[in-house]
Amino acid sequence: MAEKRKKIVYRRHDRNEIPLLPPEVRKKYLNKEYALGYGHTAALDEADRCILCRKPPCTPSCPVNSEMEKWIGEIQKQNVWGAYEILRKHNPFSSVCGRVCPQERLCESTCVLTFKDNGLSVGIGGLERFVGDSIRLSGQEWTDEKEPPTGKSVGVIGAGPAGLAAAYFLARKGHDVTVYEALPFVGGVMRYGIPEARLDRRALDFEIDLIKKLGVEIKTGVKVGEDIPFDEIRKKHDAVFIAVGSGRGKKMGIPGEDLKGVYTAIGYLMKVNTDYVDPMLAPDEEVELPRNKRVAIIGGGFTAVDCIITALRLGNEVHLVYRRTRETSSARDEEWDHVAEEGAILHWLTQPIEVIGNEKGEVVGLKCVKMELVPDEKGGRPRPKPVEGSEHIIECDAVIMAVGQADNPTAYKDVKGLKIDKWNNLSTVDENFRTNIEGVFAGGDVVNGGDTVVTAISHAKKASQAIHEYLMTGKWEYKGEES
Numbered sequence: 287m288a289e290k291r292k293k294i295v296y297r298r299h300d301r302n303e304i305p306l307l308p309p310e311v312r313k314k315y316l317n318k319e320y321a322l323g324y325g326h327t328a329a330l331d332e333a334d335r336c337i338l339c340r341k342p343p344c345t346p347s348c349p350v351n352s353e354m355e356k357w358i359g360e361i362q363k364q365n366v367w368g369a370y371e372i373l374r375k376h377n378p379f380s381s382v383c384g385r386v387c388p389q390e391r392l393c394e395s396t397c398v399l400t401f402k403d404n405g406l407s408v409g410i411g412g413l414e415r416f417v418g419d420s421i422r423l424s425g426q427e428w429t430d431e432k433e434p435p436t437g438k439s440v441g442v443i444g445a446g447p448a449g450l451a452a453a454y455f456l457a458r459k460g461h462d463v464t465v466y467e468a469l470p471f472v473g474g475v476m477r478y479g480i481p482e483a484r485l486d487r488r489a490l491d492f493e494i495d496l497i498k499k500l501g502v503e504i505k506t507g508v509k510v511g512e513d514i515p516f517d518e519i520r521k522k523h524d525a526v527f528i529a530v531g532s533g534r535g536k537k538m539g540i541p542g543e544d545l546k547g548v549y550t551a552i553g554y555l556m557k558v559n560t561d562y563v564d565p566m567l568a569p570d571e572e573v574e575l576p577r578n579k580r581v582a583i584i585g586g587g588f589t590a591v592d593c594i595i596t597a598l599r600l601g602n603e604v605h606l607v608y609r610r611t612r613e614t615s616s617a618r619d620e621e622w623d624h625v626a627e628e629g630a631i632l633h634w635l636t637q638p639i640e641v642i643g644n645e646k647g648e649v650v651g652l653k654c655v656k657m658e659l660v661p662d663e664k665g666g667r668p669r670p671k672p673v674e675g676s677e678h679i680i681e682c683d684a685v686i687m688a689v690g691q692a693d694n695p696t697a698y699k700d701v702k703g704l705k706i707d708k709w710n711n712l713s714t715v716d717e718n719f720r721t722n723i724e725g726v727f728a729g730g731d732v733v734n735g736g737d738t739v740v741t742a743i744s745h746a747k748k749a750s751q752a753i754h755e756y757l758m759t760g761k762w763e764y765k766g767e768e769s
């Protein structure tokens with residue numbers, strides 16, 4: 287007899303929130319996570335809120351389609367090991383994604399509990415983090431299964447989430463993988479960009495070590511295109527995956543931005559997170575960290591939030607300056623509450639127009655103008671327009687520009703015939719992440735110019751499947767535009 291489905295109880299509102307350290311405590315620690323994660327009891331209770339939909343809308347809302355209805359079902363049965371097995375079929379960085387994915391815009395945005403009465407979604411991100419952390423903290427040895435050796439080899443350029451995830455999927459398929467990384471450390475933005483206060487490095491290292499355990503070789507300190515030509519890598523391997531990100535720091539092009547005390551976000555965060563200044567990513571930048579000063583941070587995305595978190599923990603008075611509104615910013619909404627609780631002063635609808643310096647060439651202020659949102663004539667989203675006579679100065683000793691990243695084409699700029707787009711990126715790849723050069727694939731920020739960790743992993747997942755097919759059949763067909 288078919289098993290009777292248990293009666294569904296919709297627990298729409300009693301979501302278990304992730305406990306946070308109090309603001310006055312957490313802002314003392316640069317390298318301690320402030321979101322504590324679910325304990326065992328809360329995780330089991332939260333998993334029980336999931337009604338295990340037959341056709342779960344959350345799974346397609348996750349870029350790696352991580353099959354929540356299966357792994358959350360395993361947590362309900364108290365089988366965390368089984369839950370991790372399912373998660374790892376789709377993503378080698380569950381402990382990271384559970385922490386840093388903007389879940390409210392992805393998996394959690396389509397949870398059926400939210401469909402009525404302003405319900406609150408299942409805490410999918412928190413549960414994913416709980417699974418990864420439970421395996422790590424259990425001390426039990428984890429080994430991923432892999433297929434027998436194929437005798438084929440793949441060179442991966444860049445050890446960020448895209449490169450490492452591709453290495454993981456390809457190694458599990460039995461291929462030999464070597465990753466070439468320009469920096470002296472592994473992880474890309476997950477290590478040098480996202481602060482430890484949001485991402486515990488022990489969780490990151492655990493999942494990187496599992497990739498190494500599959501036999502993936504990672505060569506750090508090798509800048510492809512400078513230390514070793516791309517063609518040499520191509521000759522060494524049967525296929526190449528380019529995953530170099532889009533991580534060069536960018537400034538705004540306003541007067542005064544070359545003064546001492548003006549930083550790109552990437553240059554600043556890399557120095558704090560790794561104590562390293564890379565001339566490629568932070569060109570011409572002297573990074574002397576402002577402590578106990580007044581810092582203005584310009585931008586409204588993940589990077590701006592990370593600069594605020596970091597600058598607060600270095601004892602600074604922090605001003606966020608953003609030309610649009612909180613609602614139209616791309617950072618996670620709850621994070622604005624978190625940094626405001628920690629004392630950040632948030633200036634919305636404020637456009638910086640000049641960095642003001644003193645006679646010694648040091649920053650003393652940021653000249654800004656207030657903005658108002660007006661309807662867009664072309665029917666697009668409302669656009670900010672300066673309010674006449676609203677010029678004012680925010681007094682500060684340092685300015686950090688978190689206004690997006692620039693291209694970083696060193697690895698592939700000299701590849702003959704490779705189609706590069708007008709931003710110097712590789713958005714020219716086809717739907718399977720093939721470039722127009724046989725055997726060469728690309729994915730992650732180098733393709734989309736900057737998105738999320740899980741999107742980079744989703745590119746790697748699809749590209750690895752295409753690389754595997756190419757290696758095993760030798761068939762090649764680039765389906766992008768040829769011109």
Ligand SMILES: Cc1cc2nc3c(=O)[nH]c(=O)nc-3n(C[C@H](O)[C@H](O)[C@H](O)COP(=O)(O)OP(=O)(O)OC[C@H]3O[C@@H](n4cnc5c(N)ncnc54)[C@H](O)[C@@H]3O)c2cc1C
Pocket residue numbers: 386387388443444445446447448449466467468469473474475476479480508509510511529530531532533555588589592694696697729730731732736737738739740742
């Ligand atoms: C400060 C910051 C905070 C962010 N916070 C979040 C967040 O909270 N959640 C989220 O989902 N996303 C976040 N993002 C976005 C996310 O980190 C990126 O989308 C993601 O890291 C892209 O992965 P990637 O592997 O393509 O590139 P990257 O992570 O940039 O990795 C590329 C790697 O390639 C290496 N490389 C570059 N050139 C060469 C070369 N010539 N030879 C060899 N190696 C090379 C680089 O050194 C780097 O290690 C954030 C981004 C930033 C900058």
Ligand code: SF4
Pocket residue numbers: 347348349350351352377383384387389392393394410411414740
């Ligand atoms: S990887 Fe990110 S988007 Fe996907 S289920 Fe996990 S937390 Fe949600």
